[in-house]
Structures are given as structure tokens and as C-alpha cells.
Amino acid sequence: MPVRVESSTPSLISGADPKQTTPQACTLLSVGQAFSGTQNVSNNQKDEAWRVNVRIQGLDLEHGYLCGTMEALNVPMADTPVVTFWEGEIVDGKNYNFFTGKWQAAPEEDIRHWTKFPSFAPLMNQVEVDGGKSLDLSNYPCIFMRWKEQYFVNVGTDCGLTIAGFYYVCFSCSDGSINGFYYDPNSSPFQKLELKSTNEGRSGFSFSSYELQ
DSSP states (O other): OOOOOSOOOOEEOSSOOGGGGSOOOOTTSSTTOEEEEEEEOOOSSOOOEEEEEEEEEEEEGGGTEEEEEEEESOOTTOSSOEEEEEEEEEOOSSSOOSOOOSTTOOHHHHHHHHTTSGGGGGGHHHHHHHTTTTEEOTTOSEEEEEEEEEEESSSOTTSSOOOOSEEEEEEETTTOOEEEEEEOTTSOTTEEEEEEEEOHHHHOOOOOOOOOO
């Protein structure tokens, strides 16, 4: 069962132990956990959604790190499902804050994307001040992250897709759902990622296994 959250109100940290900012352990965010859903890649010319599977391969809450694979199943220009390996940053105020500071994402762009998530609203004022460094998010009902695809696992770079951008991600600790928005200045804006936690043995989903080098 998912971990119950005692409080959904963020607090400010004043001289607190940095360990207090570590996000809560959530049973639905764990190594081996799988998620399934869609990524909307609509633009002015077309309206299209790709089926997407994600699996968590590694997780280190203390250092704000996680990694996994993403599999896009019905990519029009690819003959096979396209699998990428990604690494993630968990926004915890200690290792990473809400300001990305790289990947061509200015603070204004960060705010534009984070505000797409309703659960970000109570954090907005403090994030504008210091990127959220002084917020204690350890009991917050959502975990905010960035996912950056690092390389293609099963296809070459000539597959017609780009992994130049990254995802702003919001994970719900109550039901394991994931919402995200892809950011790449050279791609269609606000491509939405919507995933739900799956239990492979009961839901009927099956996922391929990949050897990561």
C-alpha cells in the first residue's frame, strides 16, 4: 500500500538537518516498479499520442537520484519500439532545487513548466525566492523530478527521434501516477506524459527486459 502522508503543507527549514529534506520513501516509487501510459506529441499539424512504458532501474533518495528506461511503442518513423535510458534528479532542496540551471532551461522556463502541475501552487512563492532550497518537502504528497534521457538502448541515433530535451515530472505518492512535460526548445512545447503505476502480474501488462551497458 502507498505510504500515507501526514501533512501536505510545505514548511520552511531554518538551520535544520539536511537529511530532513530527503523525500519520503514511497512504496510506489521503487526499483523495478513499472508505469504505463501515453505521451502526447501534438503540434499544429497533427494530434498524436504514443504509448509509453517506464521502469525504474535505480533509486537513491539520499542523493536525489533515480534512473530507468522509457519505451515508446507506436512511434511512426520507427520499425520497433524505441527504448531510451534516462537519469533523474529528485527535487529535494538539498541535492536539487526547482531551478534546472542547464539543458537550455532558464528559471522563467522552469516556472512555466512547474506551474502546469496543480500540486506546485503552494510552493510557488518560495520557489520564486530561492528555487525552493528552503522548503521541507519530506512529507509533501508529490515528488517533483527531472528526467533526462541519456542514450538510445535498442536503436541508433538515426531513428528520427531526439533526446536533446528533458522532462519535468510530478509523481503522486498516493496513487503512483506520473505527469510530466517534455521541454526542448527545438520541439513542440508542453508534450504531456501521463503514466499510471502497473502491477505486471495483475494488470496484464508485460515489459521487455534490456541489458544496460
